[in-house]
Each structure stands twice: as C-alpha cells, then as structure tokens.
Amino acid sequence: MERTAITVSKLNQYLKAKFDADRNLSDILxxxxxxxxxxxxxGHLYFSLKDETSQIAAVMFAGNAAxxxxxxxxxxxxxxxxxxxxYEPSGQYQIYVQKMTDAGKGDLYLEYERLKAKLEAxxxxxxxxxxxxxxxxxxxxxxxxxxxxxxxxxIQIIGRRWPLTQIIVYPALVQGPDARDSLVKAIxxxxxxxxxxxxxxxxxxxxxxxxxxxxxEAVARAIFTSRIPIVAAVGHETDFTIADFVxxxxxxxxxxAAEVVVPDRxxxxxxxxxxxxxxxYVAGKAVAASRERLEHLTASYVFQNxxxxxxxxxxxxxxxxxxxxxxxxxxxxxxxxxxxxxxxDRLSQRIRAIIAASGYQYGTTVQRLELVNPLSIMAKGxxxxxxxxxxxxxxxxxxxGDRIDVLLADGAADCQVMAVRKDA
Amino acid sequence: MEKELSFEEALKRLEVLVRELEQGELPLxxxxxxxxxxxxxxxxxHDLLKNAENVVVKLAGDEGFSDFPKSQE
Numbered sequence: 302m303e304r305t306a307i308t309v310s311k312l313n314q315y316l317k318a319k320f321d322a323d324r325n326l327s328d329i330l331x332x333x334x335x336x337x338x339x340x341x342x343x344g345h346l347y348f349s350l351k352d353e354t355s356q357i358a359a360v361m362f363a364g365n366a367a368x369x370x371x372x373x374x375x376x377x378x379x380x381x382x383x384x385x386x387x388y389e390p391s392g393q394y395q396i397y398v399q400k401m402t403d404a405g406k407g408d409l410y411l412e413y414e415r416l417k418a419k420l421e422a423x424x425x426x427x428x429x430x431x432x433x434x435x436x437x438x439x440x441x442x443x444x445x446x447x448x449x450x451x452x453x454x455x456i457q458i459i460g461r462r463w464p465l466t467q468i469i470v471y472p473a474l475v476q477g478p479d480a481r482d483s484l485v486k487a488i489x490x491x492x493x494x495x496x497x498x499x500x501x502x503x504x505x506x507x508x509x510x511x512x513x514x515x516x517x518e519a520v521a522r523a524i525f526t527s528r529i530p531i532v533a534a535v536g537h538e539t540d541f542t543i544a545d546f547v548x549x550x551x552x553x554x555x556x557x558a559a560e561v562v563v564p565d566r567x568x569x570x571x572x573x574x575x576x577x578x579x580x581x582y583v584a585g586k587a588v589a590a591s592r593e594r595l596e597h598l599t600a601s602y603v604f605q606n607x608x609x610x611x612x613x614x615x616x617x618x619x620x621x622x623x624x625x626x627x628x629x630x631x632x633x634x635x636x637x638x639x640x641x642x643x644x645x646d647r648l649s650q651r652i653r654a655i656i657a658a659s660g661y662q663y664g665t666t667v668q669r670l671e672l673v674n675p676l677s678i679m680a681k682g683x684x685x686x687x688x689x690x691x692x693x694x695x696x697x698x699x700x701x702g703d704r705i706d707v708l709l710a711d712g713a714a715d716c717q718v719m720a721v722r723k724d725a
Numbered sequence: 726m727e728k729e730l731s732f733e734e735a736l737k738r739l740e741v742l743v744r745e746l747e748q749g750e751l752p753l754x755x756x757x758x759x760x761x762x763x764x765x766x767x768x769x770x771h772d773l774l775k776n777a778e779n780v781v782v783k784l785a786g787d788e789g790f791s792d793f794p795k796s797q798e
Binding site: 463465467487491577580586 | 732778
C-alpha cells in the first residue's frame with residue numbers, strides 16, 4: 302500500500318477540525334493562575350493559565366478584555382470561560398478566553414478585607430500586644446489535624462531539635478464548614494488545660510478556600526484571647542491569613558513554626574561549651590591574678606626575710622634587756638668584786654714592782670748584813686763568850702771559876718773559867 | 726545543687742556565674758566556688774542534651790491525654 306505525504310498545513314487544518322468538533326472544548330470553565338501575562342498594544346491579552354503541574358497558552362482579545370472588572374496580573378487566581386482550538390500557523394492549541402473573573406477576589410476576598418480592617422482597628426494586630434515566646438518551652442501544644450503531614454513535620458522537627466520538650470496535639474479540623482468551631486474549641490481547650498507554654502495553630506498548604514477557617518473572626522478572637530502565646534502556621538507563602546496577623550508570631554509553614562518554638566540542641570550545646578570555657582578562662586584568670594598578687598607579696602623583703610619584720614623591736618628589746626642585765630645585783634657585785642680584785646692586782650703589781658725595784662738594794666744590804674752576821678763568822682770557827690748574858694770582850698771581865706757560855710755556830714757549851722791569862 | 730535543675734534553670738545560673746566571674750571583683754575562694762559550680766552546671770546541661778530521649782507526644786482527647794499514635798503515615 303502506497304503512503305501519501307501531506308503538508309503541515311493540512312495536518313494542522315485537520316487537527317483544528319478535530320478540536321472544533323469536540324463539544325467539550327467549545328465551552329469550558331477553567332480555574333487557574335495567570336502567568337507570563339502580556340498586554341498587546343492593540344489591547345489583546347496573552348498569557349498562560351496554570352496550576353501546580355500543567356499550563357496552557359491563553360489569549361483574550363481586546364473586545365472581551367474591555368469588559369474585565371479587575372486588573373489581571375501574574376499570580377492572580379482566575380476563573381475563565383472560553384473555548385480551545387488550534388492556532389494553525391504555529392500548530393499550537395490554546396484557550397480563547399471570553400470571560401474572566403478574579404477567583405481570589407470574590408466574596409471571600411471582600412470579607413477578608415472587611416474583617417482585617419475591623420480587627421486591625423480594634424487593635425488585635427497591634428505589635429505591642431505580641432508576646433515573646435518562651436525560649437525553652439517544656440510543653441508545646443499543636444493545634445492541627447492529627448492525621449495530616451503538618452503534625453508529623455512538627456513532631457519530627459521538635460524531636461530532632463529539642464527533645465527536652467513535650468508535645469501535646471490538640472486535634473482540630475483545619476478545613477471545611479466545621480473547622481472554625483473546631484479550631485476555636487481546641488484553642489480554648491489548650492488554655493483550659495494550661496499545660497502548654499506555647500501553641501502552634503496551623504495546617505499545611507492549600508487553596509484560599511481550604512485556608513479559609515484561618516480567616517474566620519471567631520478563630521481570630523480565640524487566638525487574641527489565648528493566654529498562651531500562639532504561633533500561626535498556615536502553609537502558604539504569598540498571602541497572610543487573619544490568624545497570621547493576630548498571632549504572636551507568624552511562621553510560613555508548620556515546619557517553620559516547629560523551628561521557632563524550640564531551640565536547637567546542637568546550637569545550645571555549643572553555647573554551653575562556650576560558657577564552660579568562659580567559666581574556666583575567667584576563673585583561671587582570677588586564680589592567676591590572685592597567685593600573681595600572692596607571689597608579689599611573698600617576694601617582698603619581709604617575706605623573704607621575716608626576721609627583719611622583728612628586727613627593730615628585737616634590737617630595742619636586746620638593748621633594754623642588756624641594760625636591765627647590767628643592773629642585776631649579782632652582776633653588780635661581781636663587777637665590784639672585779640674592780641676590787643683589779644685594784645688588788647694593781648696593788649700587788651705595784652708592790653711587786655716596788656719590791657723588784659728595791660730588790661738589788663735589798664740584796665746588797667743582806668750581803669752586807671751577812672758580813673757582819675756573828676753567826677756567819679762563827680761558822681768560820683769563831684766563838685762568842687757570854688757571861689751573865691753579856692758578851693765578854695776582854696779577859697779583864699773574867700775571873701777563874703766564872704761560869705760562861707761559849708756559843709759556837711751550831712750550839713753552845715756551858716763552861717767554867719780555869720785560869721785567866723792576859724796577853725801583853 | 727538540686728538534681729532537678731532544668732536545662733533552662735541551669736543555663737540561666739551558668740550565665741549569671743559567667744557574668745559575675747567576668748566582673749572579676751570576687752574574692753578568690755568565691756571565684757573558685759563559682760568555677761566549680763559552673764563546671765557542674767555545664768555538665769548538667771550537656772547531660773540533659775545528650776541523654777534526651779525521643780520527644781514525648783500526647784494526644785489531647787475527651788478523656789484527657791493519651792499517647793500520640795506512633796505513626797500516622
């Protein structure tokens with residue numbers, strides 16, 4: 302079978318016919334977000350419509366655009382009506398928008414603006430009434446769905462960062478018609494329990510309708526009257542809910558709230574280590590300073606030579622005791638005695654000196670005396686004659702028969718005169 | 726020092742100690758006493774952090790608190 306080639310134009314023509322024949326594509330209603338918005342000089346609008354995973358090219362001709370009641374822009378959530386067909390020159394299919402309304406700025410938006418203005422005027426958002434969060438909460442209350450990803454994230458993050466705390470989950474519906482009352486009840490319950498030091502109120506991300514309970518006045522007032530500080534954690538980045546404005550702190554997500562309500566154990570461990578080092582350093586410095594002072598003092602001369610401290614007193618004491626000592630009676634006596642003996646010595650010395658000086662004279666005198674000593678003469682054989690105790694010098698004095706004593710050197714003889722003869 | 730000192734109390738006390746020590750006008754024996762106390766406090770804090778078990782999770786129900794179901798996945 303022989304195949305026939307067709308042109309691109311024929312192909313696109315064919316495809317366009319297919320699109321146009323589909324009744325589902327001829328009148329559609331699409332909920333989407335605007336991106337790549339461009340306004341053409343002739344008034345046509347070119348943009349993309351997208352959701353999280355997909356997008357489609359869109360065009361709105363000036364005639365239709367003239368009836369828009371809002372200013373379309375990137376990020377705007379919109380509801381569009383129109384049809385889909387193929388633009389043959391480019392082979393692209395796109396949506397031809399006939400009507401477009403701002404889905405984000407519907408009745409809900411107006412209600413949001415009204416409530417926000419009212420509560421702001423009442424002072425519910427005042428910065429001055431925001432309470433500080435406890436640094437080390439012993440219990441964290443979490444008001445959210447007990448089955449959602451949000452509660453799991455919070456538990457996991459707090460468990461990792463600061464397991465010293467306790468978590469109490471206060472279950473609440475976080476979307477749907479009953480969510481408002483459920484949230485209010487949970488906030489009231491947590492305050493009645495008065496166990497938690499801080500509350501996280503929130504949910505994961507969702508559409509503006511899903512998040513709507515957090516824009517309810519009753520929820521805002523429950524947050525405002527809570528005695529326990531509240532961190533709002535409604536998962537969305539761009540818009541704020543009323544709850545975010547009233548809460549003491551706003552976190553972009555439940556995970557973010559978990560990060561701010563508890564400290565991080567590693568950071569804290571480092572802080573403790575730093576403090577520990579500071580204690581060691583500062584106390585060490587104090588000890589060193591004291592040691593230095595001590596060394597300085599002990600190095601001074603009084604410590605090096607403690608006796609000097611007493612020197613002066615000791616000298617005085619010695620002086621006094623010396624003087625006292627000298628007054629002791631026995632000492633005085635001894636002194637006198639000494640001076641007496643000194644005198645005696647000097648006297649005897651003097652005498653000896655005198656004697657010595659007169660020694661020679663004495664000697665010669667004695668010698669001369671010796672010469673005349675009758676006894677020494679008698680030692681030569683001479684004798685003395687005594688009569689009636691008188692020395693007889695001449696025979697004239699003697700008569701025969703007289704009794705005389707003849708004295709010799711070594712004794713005496715008793716004699717009688719026999720005869721007397723006178724020499725001529 | 727009481728054994729029941731919480732992390733927060735121990736940390737606060739430790740910070741006070743450091744401030745007092747840093748002012749440096751304490752008698753030596755007081756400095757040494759504060760130093761010793763500081764070491765005990767720092768150890769207490771470290772122990773609390775090191776020995777912390779898994780975080781306790783309770784579910785507030787109509788009948789008071791019960792254990793939060795371990796896995797909701």
